[in-house]
Amino acid sequence: MLRVPFGVSQFSLTFFSNRTFFSLNKFIYNQQLFSIFTSINQERTLCNLFSYDTQSLISAVSSSSSISSCKTFHARIFKSLNYEDGFIGDRLVSVYTKLGFFEYAWNLFDEMLKKDLVSWNSLISGFSRKGELNYCLNSFHRMRFEMGLEPNEVSLICIISACTERAAFCEGNYIHGLAIKTGLIVEIKVVNSLINMYGKLGYLDMARQLFDAMPKPNLVSWNSIIIVLVQHGVFNEALEVFKVMRRIDVKPDQATMVSLLQGCGDIGVMKLAEVIHGYMLSAGLDENITIATSVLSVYAKSGRLDASCALFREMKNPDRIAWTAMIGGYAMHGYGREAIMCFDELIKIGMKPDHVTFTHLLSACSHSGLVKEGKRYFEIMSSVYGVEPRLDHYSCMVDLLGRSACLKDAYELIKRMPMEPNHGVWGALLNACRINKNVELGKEVAERLFTLDPSDRRNYVMLSSIYAAARQWKDASKVRALMKEREVARTPGCSFIEHRNMIHGFVMGDRSHPEISRIYIKLEELIRKIQNVGYKPNTEYVLHDVDDGVKEDMVKKHSEKLAIAFGLLVTEEGLPLVITKNLRICGDCHNMAKFVSLTEDRVIIIRDVKRFHHFADGLCSCGDYW
Known part of the structure; x- marks a missing residue:
């Protein structure tokens, strides 16, 4: 009688005439499976008599996590089985591709005598999941032209996914044409994949055309186009799509709500976020921790940190992502001490922080000038919590040290990094050079950034700002000329404020708003008023060598000032102004915002690309440390 190793209680043995059948529980561990088959294989002749519960065996093999165990299964088990039909071979090929051993997968696949469309799709799918576009396309070509097999929707979806991952527009466009040629364009999953691909690759019009041409889009289709529109910053269009979706009675799900909330957070739309939150409550989605966390983040990004805190307190069992989002909310508002308290509470209840948690925590320390605390957390994140510092963490530390005028320490930290510093790390140091008006180091760092990414306008603007602050106008002019030569487009500064369910946007010197005449009259009135209490225009931020009068006129028309003037015109007295x-x-x-908050007795909340500034009674929450 066959003896089963002690402790392997998940196996049951059944004997059928001249062969033994093993029924393997699908929850068995690979180590147990390997142990019993090693024992069996000591008698090679016995192995040939056995037939196995194939589905359970495949389930166990599919969870193999190392190449050595995979090869052992291959050699000791599958060589004794007849997998010429491709079923077991397909699974082993998938394991090899999952582990990144593409040549093993390819060679094994070639050994299989019977390969049908499912086999080829399994191979292509494995390569696609790893982002191996060349392997995908080669397999696809062989399948069609060597084997004469026509692709189905699964084949195309796998290729499209790999094209999306590798930003391969031409190849993806070719697959789109093939879908039309083969008639697979009628398959809704294929169209959804193409919408996602075109959206992620920046071809918004093509994604929209595909969606509009769909006779009956499903929920995934609606979600795909909403996500694409949100990612491209056209939130109003995304909202219109959502309205149409609801009008035809398509019920949104978690993905829909999270996408819309992301859009609300990106542009700081508070009222719409509240509407979506209300819809969640009525639809019974408030218990969904993912959606609740998204709402929490939106409130924080929209200037309502108090609402974020209240929502967080209402969560029954917030997970690590929710805790991290709360820490991130405190960080962006500059409440470093509160972020640390939140982190300590997370540790106290037994949760383990991850790299995102520490990114927010270090950012909170940086925005609050907590140098000592930031250094301590950076030191213990690896030794105590097992989180190895990544580029984002180094970027936060360089920012922390640089803002504290420790430029030398920040530069030395970069030199000691175990990995090559990226644009985020060097960018933090360049910004520190701008704050500390260090021209020489700023020039050196900027040159490194120009090499890393010559198309990033921010680096040119910062270097030009450093030169302008030092009144080195020729050098500032050379930087602007270099931008023009390299065709680096400047992103115009734009400020947004919400009023009556509409987003009003302003750029410097704007004349397009229907209320622009009243806005400029209000702005002139404000400036005269705050000048009487000590405000003086700071023309240091004008990067051109022009007369002081021209400089004053230029800074007077900045987008933030226009948004503040408009907000004071249209909002009720006493209500805070929230500007993005x-x-x-x-x-x-x-x-200027500090003075206006004093003279108008208003709270002004401005969220810029880095953080929030809460202005009240002539002071800012950042303590002029940003």
């Missing part, structure tokens, strides 16, 4: 800026707020607008 797509770039970093300039020093003069920051100073």
